[in-house]
Amino acid sequence: MTLIIFDLDGTLVYSNRIDSLCFAETYRTIYGREFPTIDWHVYPHVTDTSIFATVIRQQFHREVEVQEVETFQEAFVGLLKQRRVASPHEFCMVPGAREAIHRLHADPQYAVGIATGGWQRPAQLKLDHVQIDRTPIFMRGADGFHRREDILGNVRERALQAYPQIRKIVYIGDAKWDVTTTRNMQMDFVGIRREGDHDHLLREGAGQVISNYLNYDDFLTAVAAAQPPV
Numbered sequence: 001m002t003l004i005i006f007d008l009d010g011t012l013v014y015s016n017r018i019d020s021l022c023f024a025e026t027y028r029t030i031y032g033r034e035f036p037t038i039d040w041h042v043y044p045h046v047t048d049t050s051i052f053a054t055v056i057r058q059q060f061h062r063e064v065e066v067q068e069v070e071t072f073q074e075a076f077v078g079l080l081k082q083r084r085v086a087s088p089h090e091f092c093m094v095p096g097a098r099e100a101i102h103r104l105h106a107d108p109q110y111a112v113g114i115a116t117g118g119w120q121r122p123a124q125l126k127l128d129h130v131q132i133d134r135t136p137i138f139m140r141g142a143d144g145f146h147r148r149e150d151i152l153g154n155v156r157e158r159a160l161q162a163y164p165q166i167r168k169i170v171y172i173g174d175a176k177w178d179v180t181t182t183r184n185m186q187m188d189f190v191g192i193r194r195e196g197d198h199d200h201l202l203r204e205g206a207g208q209v210i211s212n213y214l215n216y217d218d219f220l221t222a223v224a225a226a227q228p229p230v
Helices: 018-031 048-060 066-086 097-106 120-129 148-162 176-185 216-225
Strands: 002-006 110-115 138-140 168-173 188-192
Touching: 002 148, 002 216, 018 048, 018 066, 048 066, 066 120, 097 110, 097 216, 110 148, 120 138, 138 148, 148 168, 148 176, 168 176, 176 188
Parallel strands: 002 110, 002 168, 110 138, 168 188
Antiparallel strands: none
16 A cells, blocks of 8 residues: 655645735734745745744744734634635646545545645635535645644654555655655655646656646556655
8 A cells, every 4th residue: 555645835736825825914914024035945844833933033032922823814814715715726736646646546546645734724724715525535735734744744643643554655756855754754656746847856866757637647656666855
Protein backbone atom coordinates (compact mmCIF):
# COMPACT_ATOMS: atom_id res chain seq x y z
CA MET A 1 0.00 0.00 0.00
CA THR A 2 1.22 3.51 -0.83
CA LEU A 3 0.44 6.62 1.21
CA ILE A 4 0.30 9.77 -0.92
CA ILE A 5 0.42 12.99 1.11
CA PHE A 6 -0.39 16.23 -0.68
CA ASP A 7 0.59 19.77 0.13
CA LEU A 8 -2.33 22.17 -0.43
CA ASP A 9 -1.52 25.62 -1.84
CA GLY A 10 -0.06 25.31 -5.31
CA THR A 11 -0.43 21.53 -5.17
CA LEU A 12 -4.20 21.00 -5.04
CA VAL A 13 -5.51 24.58 -5.15
CA TYR A 14 -4.17 27.97 -6.20
CA SER A 15 -5.32 31.56 -5.90
CA ASN A 16 -2.67 33.81 -7.47
CA ARG A 17 -1.37 34.88 -4.03
CA ILE A 18 -4.74 36.32 -3.01
CA ASP A 19 -4.69 34.15 0.12
CA SER A 20 -1.31 35.60 1.11
CA LEU A 21 -2.60 39.13 0.55
CA CYS A 22 -5.62 38.31 2.73
CA PHE A 23 -3.25 37.16 5.49
CA ALA A 24 -1.43 40.50 5.32
CA GLU A 25 -4.68 42.48 5.18
CA THR A 26 -6.07 40.68 8.22
CA TYR A 27 -2.91 41.50 10.15
CA ARG A 28 -3.08 45.16 9.14
CA THR A 29 -6.76 45.39 10.17
CA ILE A 30 -6.24 43.82 13.60
CA TYR A 31 -2.87 45.32 14.58
CA GLY A 32 -2.81 48.58 12.63
CA ARG A 33 0.65 47.81 11.26
CA GLU A 34 1.91 46.75 7.89
CA PHE A 35 2.68 43.07 7.52
CA PRO A 36 6.44 42.88 6.81
CA THR A 37 6.39 40.67 3.72
CA ILE A 38 4.52 37.81 2.06
CA ASP A 39 7.79 36.42 0.73
CA TRP A 40 7.59 33.29 2.86
CA HIS A 41 11.24 32.40 2.22
CA VAL A 42 12.39 34.98 4.79
CA TYR A 43 10.68 33.25 7.73
CA PRO A 44 12.32 30.51 9.83
CA HIS A 45 9.58 28.01 8.91
CA VAL A 46 6.99 28.32 6.16
CA THR A 47 3.90 27.66 8.27
CA ASP A 48 1.13 30.01 9.36
CA THR A 49 2.00 29.30 13.00
CA SER A 50 5.66 30.21 12.59
CA ILE A 51 5.05 33.20 10.31
CA PHE A 52 2.46 34.73 12.63
CA ALA A 53 4.56 34.13 15.75
CA THR A 54 7.68 35.56 14.08
CA VAL A 55 5.97 38.80 13.07
CA ILE A 56 4.37 39.29 16.50
CA ARG A 57 7.76 38.71 18.15
CA GLN A 58 9.50 41.16 15.81
CA GLN A 59 6.93 43.94 16.05
CA PHE A 60 5.69 43.60 19.65
CA HIS A 61 8.63 41.82 21.36
CA ARG A 62 6.46 39.15 22.96
CA GLU A 63 5.10 35.68 22.31
CA VAL A 64 1.76 35.00 20.67
CA GLU A 65 -1.21 34.32 22.94
CA VAL A 66 -3.56 31.43 22.19
CA GLN A 67 -6.65 33.64 22.02
CA GLU A 68 -5.14 36.06 19.52
CA VAL A 69 -4.39 33.16 17.17
CA GLU A 70 -8.09 32.27 17.35
CA THR A 71 -9.08 35.89 16.76
CA PHE A 72 -6.74 36.21 13.80
CA GLN A 73 -7.91 32.95 12.25
CA GLU A 74 -11.55 33.97 12.59
CA ALA A 75 -10.93 37.24 10.78
CA PHE A 76 -8.67 35.60 8.18
CA VAL A 77 -11.22 32.91 7.31
CA GLY A 78 -13.96 35.54 7.14
CA LEU A 79 -11.94 37.58 4.64
CA LEU A 80 -11.14 34.49 2.56
CA LYS A 81 -14.87 33.72 2.36
CA GLN A 82 -15.59 37.27 1.21
CA ARG A 83 -12.96 37.11 -1.51
CA ARG A 84 -14.27 33.76 -2.73
CA VAL A 85 -17.79 35.13 -3.04
CA ALA A 86 -16.59 38.28 -4.80
CA SER A 87 -14.14 36.56 -7.19
CA PRO A 88 -14.77 32.80 -7.25
CA HIS A 89 -12.89 32.43 -10.54
CA GLU A 90 -9.66 33.54 -8.83
CA PHE A 91 -9.65 30.46 -6.59
CA CYS A 92 -9.00 27.37 -8.67
CA MET A 93 -8.18 23.70 -8.45
CA VAL A 94 -4.93 22.43 -9.92
CA PRO A 95 -6.17 20.63 -13.07
CA GLY A 96 -7.22 17.07 -12.38
CA ALA A 97 -6.75 17.22 -8.60
CA ARG A 98 -10.35 16.42 -7.62
CA GLU A 99 -10.62 13.45 -9.96
CA ALA A 100 -7.19 12.12 -8.95
CA ILE A 101 -8.08 12.15 -5.25
CA HIS A 102 -11.46 10.57 -6.00
CA ARG A 103 -9.72 7.74 -7.87
CA LEU A 104 -7.14 7.27 -5.12
CA HIS A 105 -9.92 6.97 -2.53
CA ALA A 106 -11.52 4.21 -4.61
CA ASP A 107 -8.29 2.22 -4.95
CA PRO A 108 -7.33 0.03 -1.96
CA GLN A 109 -3.67 0.26 -2.97
CA TYR A 110 -3.56 3.89 -1.83
CA ALA A 111 -4.19 6.00 1.26
CA VAL A 112 -4.43 9.79 1.00
CA GLY A 113 -3.20 12.54 3.29
CA ILE A 114 -2.87 16.32 3.23
CA ALA A 115 -0.13 18.09 5.17
CA THR A 116 -0.23 21.85 4.76
CA GLY A 117 1.75 24.68 6.28
CA GLY A 118 -1.48 26.64 6.53
CA TRP A 119 -3.86 26.50 9.46
CA GLN A 120 -6.57 23.83 9.37
CA ARG A 121 -9.66 26.05 9.04
CA PRO A 122 -8.46 28.03 6.00
CA ALA A 123 -7.27 24.76 4.45
CA GLN A 124 -10.70 23.17 4.86
CA LEU A 125 -12.31 26.24 3.29
CA LYS A 126 -10.05 25.98 0.24
CA LEU A 127 -10.75 22.28 -0.27
CA ASP A 128 -14.49 22.79 0.09
CA HIS A 129 -14.41 25.68 -2.39
CA VAL A 130 -13.06 23.43 -5.17
CA GLN A 131 -15.17 20.47 -3.95
CA ILE A 132 -12.32 18.13 -3.06
CA ASP A 133 -13.67 15.51 -0.66
CA ARG A 134 -11.66 15.81 2.56
CA THR A 135 -13.71 13.39 4.67
CA PRO A 136 -11.58 10.23 4.23
CA ILE A 137 -8.25 12.11 4.13
CA PHE A 138 -5.60 12.10 6.87
CA MET A 139 -5.26 15.87 7.14
CA ARG A 140 -3.18 18.18 9.34
CA GLY A 141 -2.62 21.91 9.24
CA ALA A 142 -0.07 24.02 11.08
CA ASP A 143 -2.17 24.49 14.23
CA GLY A 144 0.25 23.89 17.09
CA PHE A 145 3.18 23.16 14.78
CA HIS A 146 5.96 25.51 13.67
CA ARG A 147 7.89 23.08 11.43
CA ARG A 148 6.61 21.46 8.27
CA GLU A 149 8.45 18.26 9.23
CA ASP A 150 6.22 17.94 12.30
CA ILE A 151 3.03 18.45 10.28
CA LEU A 152 4.07 15.87 7.71
CA GLY A 153 5.21 13.49 10.42
CA ASN A 154 1.83 13.76 12.16
CA VAL A 155 -0.02 12.74 8.99
CA ARG A 156 2.42 9.91 8.34
CA GLU A 157 2.09 8.45 11.84
CA ARG A 158 -1.72 8.61 11.87
CA ALA A 159 -1.91 6.92 8.48
CA LEU A 160 0.53 4.19 9.53
CA GLN A 161 -1.53 3.50 12.64
CA ALA A 162 -4.64 3.06 10.50
CA TYR A 163 -2.87 1.15 7.71
CA PRO A 164 0.21 -0.69 8.99
CA GLN A 165 0.50 -2.32 5.54
CA ILE A 166 1.75 0.97 4.06
CA ARG A 167 5.15 0.34 2.46
CA LYS A 168 5.78 3.53 0.48
CA ILE A 169 5.10 7.16 1.43
CA VAL A 170 5.23 9.96 -1.14
CA TYR A 171 4.77 13.68 -0.60
CA ILE A 172 3.47 15.88 -3.44
CA GLY A 173 4.46 19.56 -3.24
CA ASP A 174 5.12 22.61 -5.36
CA ALA A 175 7.67 24.69 -3.46
CA LYS A 176 11.35 24.71 -2.59
CA TRP A 177 10.53 24.21 1.08
CA ASP A 178 8.66 21.01 0.19
CA VAL A 179 11.89 19.69 -1.35
CA THR A 180 13.82 20.72 1.76
CA THR A 181 11.31 19.12 4.12
CA THR A 182 11.25 15.77 2.34
CA ARG A 183 15.03 15.78 2.01
CA ASN A 184 15.29 16.35 5.78
CA MET A 185 12.89 13.47 6.39
CA GLN A 186 14.29 11.23 3.64
CA MET A 187 10.76 10.89 2.27
CA ASP A 188 9.93 10.19 -1.37
CA PHE A 189 8.88 13.33 -3.25
CA VAL A 190 7.06 14.31 -6.43
CA GLY A 191 7.06 17.97 -7.39
CA ILE A 192 4.21 19.72 -9.15
CA ARG A 193 4.46 23.01 -11.06
CA ARG A 194 1.22 23.85 -12.82
CA GLU A 195 2.89 26.49 -14.97
CA GLY A 196 5.32 23.92 -16.31
CA ASP A 197 8.49 25.44 -14.83
CA HIS A 198 9.81 22.07 -13.67
CA ASP A 199 13.38 23.36 -13.36
CA HIS A 200 12.30 25.35 -10.29
CA LEU A 201 12.17 22.09 -8.32
CA LEU A 202 14.58 19.97 -10.33
CA ARG A 203 17.38 22.42 -9.46
CA GLU A 204 16.57 21.89 -5.78
CA GLY A 205 17.02 18.13 -6.05
CA ALA A 206 13.56 16.81 -6.97
CA GLY A 207 13.71 13.77 -9.23
CA GLN A 208 10.10 13.75 -10.44
CA VAL A 209 8.05 16.84 -11.38
CA ILE A 210 4.63 16.94 -13.04
CA SER A 211 2.46 19.85 -14.23
CA ASN A 212 -0.99 18.59 -13.16
CA TYR A 213 -3.04 15.45 -12.54
CA LEU A 214 -4.86 15.30 -15.88
CA ASN A 215 -2.96 12.19 -16.95
CA TYR A 216 -3.67 9.98 -13.97
CA ASP A 217 -1.45 7.14 -15.19
CA ASP A 218 1.52 9.50 -15.56
CA PHE A 219 0.88 10.76 -12.05
CA LEU A 220 0.94 7.22 -10.63
CA THR A 221 4.08 6.45 -12.62
CA ALA A 222 5.79 9.45 -10.99
CA VAL A 223 4.60 8.28 -7.57
CA ALA A 224 5.96 4.79 -8.14
CA ALA A 225 9.36 6.18 -9.23
CA ALA A 226 9.58 8.80 -6.46
CA GLN A 227 12.63 8.95 -4.23
CA PRO A 228 13.85 11.44 -1.62
CA PRO A 229 15.36 14.64 -3.09
CA VAL A 230 19.12 14.55 -3.51
